[in-house]
Amino acid sequence: MPTPRQLEMNRRDLMVVAGACxxxxxxxxxxxxxxxxxxxxxxxxxxxxxxxxxxxxxxxxRTTLLDALxxxxxxxxTKKGCDHGQCGACTVLLDGQRINSCLxxxxxxxxxxxxxxxxxxxVDNLHPMQAAFVKHDGFQCGYCxxxxxxxxxxxxxEIKAGIPSHVSHDLTGAxxxxxxxxRERMSGNICRCGAYSNIVEAMTEVAGRQG
Amino acid sequence: xxxxSYEKASSPADAAAAAARSPDAKFIAGGTNLLDLMKLxxxxxxxxxxxxxxxxxxxxSSPDGGLRIGALVRNTALAADERVRRDYAVLSRxxxxxxxxxxxxxxxxAGNLLQRTRCPYFxxxxxxxxxxxxxxxxxxxGGFSRQLGVVGISDACIATHPSDMAVAMRALDxxxxxxxPDRSTRSxxxxxxxxxxxxxxxxxxxxxxxxxxxxxxxxxxxxxxxxYRKVRDRASYAFALVSIAAIVQRDxxxxxxxxxxxxxxxxxxxAEAELPRGAKAAAEAILADAxxxxxxxxxxxxxxxxxxxxxxxxxx
Numbered sequence: 001m002p003t004p005r006q007l008e009m010n011r012r013d014l015m016v017v018a019g020a021c022x023x024x025x026x027x028x029x030x031x032x033x034x035x036x037x038x039x040x041x042x043x044x045x046x047x048x049x050x051x052x053x054x055x056x057x058x059x060x061x062r063t064t065l066l067d068a069l070x071x072x073x074x075x076x077x078t079k080k081g082c083d084h085g086q087c088g089a090c091t092v093l094l095d096g097q098r099i100n101s102c103l104x105x106x107x108x109x110x111x112x113x114x115x116x117x118x119x120x121x122x123v124d125n126l127h128p129m130q131a132a133f134v135k136h137d138g139f140q141c142g143y144c145x146x147x148x149x150x151x152x153x154x155x156x157x158e159i160k161a162g163i164p165s166h167v168s169h170d171l172t173g174a175x176x177x178x179x180x181x182x183r184e185r186m187s188g189n190i191c192r193c194g195a196y197s198n199i200v201e202a203m204t205e206v207a208g209r210q211g
Numbered sequence: 212x213x214x215x216s217y218e219k220a221s222s223p224a225d226a227a228a229a230a231a232r233s234p235d236a237k238f239i240a241g242g243t244n245l246l247d248l249m250k251l252x253x254x255x256x257x258x259x260x261x262x263x264x265x266x267x268x269x270x271x272s273s274p275d276g277g278l279r280i281g282a283l284v285r286n287t288a289l290a291a292d293e294r295v296r297r298d299y300a301v302l303s304r305x306x307x308x309x310x311x312x313x314x315x316x317x318x319x320x321a322g323n324l325l326q327r328t329r330c331p332y333f334x335x336x337x338x339x340x341x342x343x344x345x346x347x348x349x350x351x352x353g354g355f356s357r358q359l360g361v362v363g364i365s366d367a368c369i370a371t372h373p374s375d376m377a378v379a380m381r382a383l384d385x386x387x388x389x390x391x392p393d394r395s396t397r398s399x400x401x402x403x404x405x406x407x408x409x410x411x412x413x414x415x416x417x418x419x420x421x422x423x424x425x426x427x428x429x430x431x432x433x434x435x436x437x438x439y440r441k442v443r444d445r446a447s448y449a450f451a452l453v454s455i456a457a458i459v460q461r462d463x464x465x466x467x468x469x470x471x472x473x474x475x476x477x478x479x480x481x482a483e484a485e486l487p488r489g490a491k492a493a494a495e496a497i498l499a500d501a502x503x504x505x506x507x508x509x510x511x512x513x514x515x516x517x518x519x520x521x522x523x524x525x526x527x
Contacts, residue, residue, distance in 0.1 A: 041214045061217045061259070064246070084247050085314060097287075097316045103243045104317065107217060108261055155312065163291045166307045166447065171296040187447035188311020 048112045050075065051119030059106050066090045068106035069116060077117035077146045081190075088189035091147035091154075092116050098154035100188075117146035120153065128209065129153050132202035140193035148189045152203045155185045156210060177207035212249045219261045223425050224394045226262050231392035231421035233258040238423060240283055241317040243310075244326040253327075253336060253343055267425055270294070276431030282321035282424045286310070286376065289320060298432035301456050304439035305379035311448050321424035324377050324387070324404065325416065328370035328474075329450055331355060341367045342412040352504070358452065361503040361510050363473035368412030369504070372405060372475050373450050379439055381476035382456040382468040386428045392421040401427070405475035412474075435460045436525040441470070442517055453513045459525035463487040467518065469497065472510055490519035 047056045050073060057072055066083075069075045069092070078101060081089030085103040092101045093115040121127035129149050132138070139145040159175045167184040168175060175181065182200050191199070220226030230236045237256035239245055240263060248254040267281035270292050278294060289295060290306035310318060332338045332350035339348035351359050351369050360371045385401040404416050418424075435458045443449040451471035459465035465486050468478040482496030494515035501511060 039214055042216045044217055061215055062212045083250065085243055085311075088311065088313060091313055094316075098313050099317050100243070100313045103241075103246050103314075105217075105239075105242065105246065105259075108239070108242065108263060151313065158287075158312065161291075163287060164296065164303065164307060166304075168307075171300055171303055172293075184447050185312050187445075188313045 044107045046107045046110050048106075048109050048114060050114045051116060057106065061105065061107055063106045064102050065092070065094075065104045065106045065109055065114070066101040069101060069114075075116050075118050079143055079146055081144065081147075086190070087144070087147075088151060089144050089147040091150045091189065093150055093154060096154075096157070098151050115150070117150060120149065127153070128206050129202070132206045133199070136198045136202040136205065137195070138199040138202040139191070139195050144189060144191045144193075148186070148191065148199055151186060151189045152199070152206070155182065156203065156207050158185065159207070160210070177204065179204065182207075212246075213252060213255045213257070215257050215259050217259045217261065219263075220265060223262070223265055223267065223390045223423055224392075226260050226265065227390050227392045227394075227421045227423045229260050229421075230423070236260055236421075238262050240319040240322045241285070243314050243318045244322060248327060251334065251336060253334065262423065273428060278429045280320050280427045280429070282319060282426055284320045286315040286318045286320070286323060287312070289376075290315070299379075299383060299429060299437070301382060301437035301439050301458060302376065302379040302429075304437070305375040305441075305454075305456055308439055308441040308451075308454070309375035320376070320427055323374055324380075324401075324424065324427070326372075326374060327415075329373045330359060330370040333370060342370060342408075342415075345411070345413045356504040356506045358450065358471075359504070359507055360474055361472050361507055362477060362498055362501040363407050363475065364502065365408045365410065365412070367410050368408035368474070370408070370412065370474060371471055372473070374476070375439070375441065375451065375454060375470055377401065377405075378454055378468045378470035378476040379456040380427065380429075381478050382458055382466045383429050383433075386430075387424055388426040388428065389418065389422045389424050391419060391423075396425075398428075401476070402478065408474050415474075433458060433466075435465065436527075438521050438524055440517055440521050440524075442513060453510055453517050455514075455517050455521050457518075457521045457525065459486075459522065465525070467493065467497065469514060472498070472501075472514065486522070490515050490522055494518050 042061045043058050044061050045058050069078050079089040081087035083102045085100040090101040091098050095113050121130050129152050159177050162175050164171050165184050167180050179200050182203050235256050236258040239259045239261050267283040269281045271279045273279045286306050290303045296303045332340045333342050338350040341349050349368055359369045380401045387399045387401055387404050390396050438457045441451050441454040443451055454470035456468045468476050479497045485492040485496045
């Protein structure tokens with residue numbers, strides 16, 4: 001239970017926040033903006049589609065796509081791990097390509113089509129990659145799993161599209177979903193529980209089925 | 212992250228002009244390096260100019276038989292381009308050796324060139340760093356310097372340029388095209404884009420305020436066996452301790468550029484005459500002025516051995 005003094009401080013903090021909101025200036029998309037007075041938050045509008053639904057949001061310019069997904073749209077499947085593009089927990093698909101949603105501003109993605117783990121499938125309609133992760137035990141704690149699965153889906157698409165990797169022997173030849181290729185291409189998704197070998201098995205099974 | 216205003220530029224020249232108008236403006240493209248640094252308040256722009264959507268995302272064959280790579284071409288798209296894979300394999304290989312799949316999908320050609328060092332003291336805002344806070348001192352000298360530079364460095368800074376792509380572009384004699392706020396354009400050899408630290412390690416390139424990179428051009432293909440060899444602490448997704456971009460011809464002549472050892476992609480053209488004499492002679496000539504720390508002195512023999520492996524691979 002908070003003490004009365006803590007409550008009072010919370011109220012004062014709220015008033016400070018309200019004051020800051022009143023000072024917000026809105027930047028219209030595409031319009032030439034004036035530099036913000038030092039330290040003053042700036043709001044901007046953006047529209048994009050997430051999992052097939054269109055959203056129009058008014059956001060502090062600083063809001064990353066990750067924070068917009070989690071805090072504004074309440075799609076909390078996408079996880080915040082390191083928040084610096086090192087761990088891959090925040091991986092989503094942007095116009096079909098995997099990206100770190102922590103390293104792009106939401107307002108930079110006007111008109112984009114974003115797919116999160118919720119858009120790939122749910123409990124009643126698992127995506128084949130989700131089902132394969134369950135079958136092969138491709139996780140332990142599960143925190144990195146949404147990013148692993150989004151990345152895994154995109155990796156198989158990249159191999160099918162003939163995009164080479166660091167371990168591809170022939171740059172100009174056909175690409176194959178070998179274990180070495182999967183491991184290299186998944187190196188941007190860290191799993192502290194160490195489920196890597198089971199993740200490779202899950203992806204190998206899905207790749208074989210797609211064959 | 213500090214607050215900032217934001218605009219989408221409508222043309223490259225307008226973007227440059229907008230950057231000149233705002234004292235603390237930055238261009239943002241992929242954002243994979245800038246947003247990381249903004250979260251740590253190492254970069255604190257008050258205004259961001261979004262240059263995505265300026266039509267600079269195309270790779271075109273140029274009349275002289277070379278290639279013109281738009282500044283906004285993503286690293287994945289450049290590495291996967293058929294012409295690059297066929298005629299500039301060292302560039303594909305270098306790109307694929309860098310970062311992760313997610314980062315390569317967003318990171319751009321120009322952004323890759325202009326990315327900041329990963330020196331741990333540049334990243335640690337509690338420590339002095341002449342690059343981050345000019346005049347505050349260099350914590351890396353006498354600090355944890357295993358990853359840092361051995362050549363081209365100064366008493367003020369021993370940071371390395373982290374790019375793999377730029378090392379290949381240096382070997383390929385690439386040229387950087389820019390537009391300035393007054394709408395004038397210029398071409399700069401990639402060799403001259405990055406400055407050595409000297410006493411001003413915070414001034415990293417020769418680009419003027421507001422000057423925007425619009426493209427990188429490659430001369431017509433030079434053939435040869437093209438190799439990018441990267442030595443790092445992990446098998447994937449780590450910065451180079453040492454990397455070598457090599458283009459070796461049948462007669463044993465060739466070009467060598469090094470990554471992971473200097474404040475810019477490191478190439479010493481005069482040292483390439485030593486290549487037919489072997490890795491030891493060539494490595495000694497390339498690193499003639501090296502001043503390693505105790506922690507990173509291993510990079511000198513590592514360059515020689517890596518070059519030996521590269522030359523053996525080139526001979527087949």
